[in-house]
Amino acid sequence: MAEDSEETGRTRQNLALYRKYRPATFAEVRGQEHVTQPLRQALSSGRINHAYLFSGPRGCGKTSSARILARSLNCVNGPTPDPCGVCDSCVALAPSGPGSIDVIEIDAASHGGVDDARDLRERAFYAPVAGRFKIYIIDEAHMVTQQGFNALLKLVEEPPPHLKFIFATTEPEKVIATIRSRTHHYPFRLMPPSVMRELTEEILNAEGVKFDPAVLPLVVRAGAGSARDTLSILDQLLAGSDDSGIRYDRAVALLGYTDATLLDEIVDAFAAGDGAAVFRAVNRVIEGGHEPRRFATDMLDRFRDLIVLASVPDAITTGLLDVPPDRVEALTAQASRSGLAALTRAAEIISAGLDQMRGATSPRLLLELMCAQVLLPAAATDERSLLARLERLESGAVNQSYPERTRPAPEPSVTPEPSRPVEDPAAAAPPAPGAQAPADPAQPPADPSRS
Structure with a gap:
């Protein structure tokens, strides 16, 4: 028994971070309070719908929340917003649990055809084996074909009392309108950088790893709001770290960012x-x-x-x-x-x-x-x-490398001399002998009485 416990501990240590730290209750889901709070309230009041549609970007918690919802529904104290975590159903549906026969996860990317939908429809009417509900979690629901959705339509519209559907998709617009109209739609969002940074710091502290604080913004930025992508990147940096911990220079080189x-x-x-x-x-x-x-x-x-x-x-x-x-x-x-x-x-x-x-x-x-x-x-x-x-x-920052083109200095201006009147050649010639010189207009005329 001790050997089995030790082996389980080693297996959990070797798990990827996004699996090791997957939330087990709605209270542990980060950055999706606009979804988890209404779901918790619905579980508390007993207003549970027969079909749910979880949509949002990859790695933001859609499938994990679907498993938590199934866990809350089939808990021995349920439906409850806070599963007990110790009953057979809660242990089976825990993040590290083996799974439950009454909770069936289907990947629609490989099982989205009409034959798969007909097979699901035939098996859905059988009562659950151990749990309160039989729950189908259909991941990548947008990959279900038109014929497959049509085969499921009547079952989703009027399911037996023991049957619940949870559709998870990154492209809700591709789920046909007749299916969407019969579900409660909860849109998930990318995690805010502040929340993601807090989560990564908590995980590194829980793992006992030294790290340069400047690494966290790089990891959060590389994850682009996806919790799964961020923890995968953090796991890669953690695997390549030495006794000095996760260093900034190695993170920059590995992630390809500029120093x-x-x-x-x-x-x-x-x-x-x-x-x-x-x-x-x-x-x-x-x-x-x-x-x-x-x-x-x-x-x-x-x-x-x-x-x-x-x-x-x-x-x-x-x-x-x-x-x-x-x-x-x-x-x-x-x-x-x-x-x-x-x-x-x-x-x-x-x-x-x-x-x-x-x-x-x-x-x-x-x-x-x-x-x-x-x-x-x-x-x-x-x-x-x-x-x-x-x-x-x-x-005052003048561009020294590319100075502005200087204008040529203007040439000095030369003041032109005043133009002289052109002299009449006839006036310039000396008077002929015996001829009377012309009167100077500037002199007054001679008085004849004085002659």
Whole structure:
């Protein structure tokens, strides 16, 4: 008996994290309170429907919640929102349990045809063996064919009292409307980063693993809101850790993200207009074997954080941005140096460039062209570029690598001499002998009385 217990303990230790820490009750489900609270209330009041539809992104807890609902329905004290955890049904339906004969899980991706639906319909009328209800959990329900749904329609519409259906799908719009209208639909959501970070930290502490706090934002970001994906990534980092624990540099290298120091270098170079530093950073990215599109995506994420920080100065303290404590001062300084208009313009350029880099034959060239556009706000005449130029002028950050073209100095102006009247050649000639000289108009006429 002791050997069996020891073997069970070793098996649980070797389980993947997303299986080892799968929730067993609705109270343990994280980030889905908008679903778990109504379900708990329905179980408490006894208003239980015969069919449920759980929809949402992958890895957000749909199948786990379906198993918890089945556990709550078949508990010896049930239906109850808090299963006892010790009865035969609760033990069988626990995350590490062997399963129950009265709870049938069907993967519709491989069993979604009309023949499978007819077989289910024939077996559904048999009473449960040990539990209160016979429960069908149909995963990937959108993969059931039109004919399969039609074969199930009458059963889902008017099931026997002992039968319950729980459909789980990532694409609820593909479930035919006649089925959807007969279910209670509960949409699941991606887990918020703050909740996911808290969960990963608790798991690492429970596992007794040392870790660099800067690793957690990387893991949460790589998981993209999916609890299963996040714990799978954390499990991979945990498997590759040594006595020093999970280190930031190894996590960055394994996940393919750009080191924060390299992002700091290129953002500071953009703010100073230092083209040489920008292209040196790009060269380091290529020489380090990083993917240019991955680097551009990381730059866009950094600019997004700086835009939020420039717009909301207390974004870090209020939790709007999830930033490690040792990065607060550096990001605040970068946001104040760059300016909101310049940051927004840079983000728009990189976002447009990312679309062009998809499938490009020369991603490095496109990355360098994007950087050149960010460096030269004077090359564009749109409003965002003009604001960026004004911000740069006001901050005194003159682009040393790309100085503005100087205008040629104007030539010294020469004041023309006043034009002289052209002399009449006849007037310039001396008077002939004996001829009277013409009267000078400037002199008064001679008085004849004096002659």
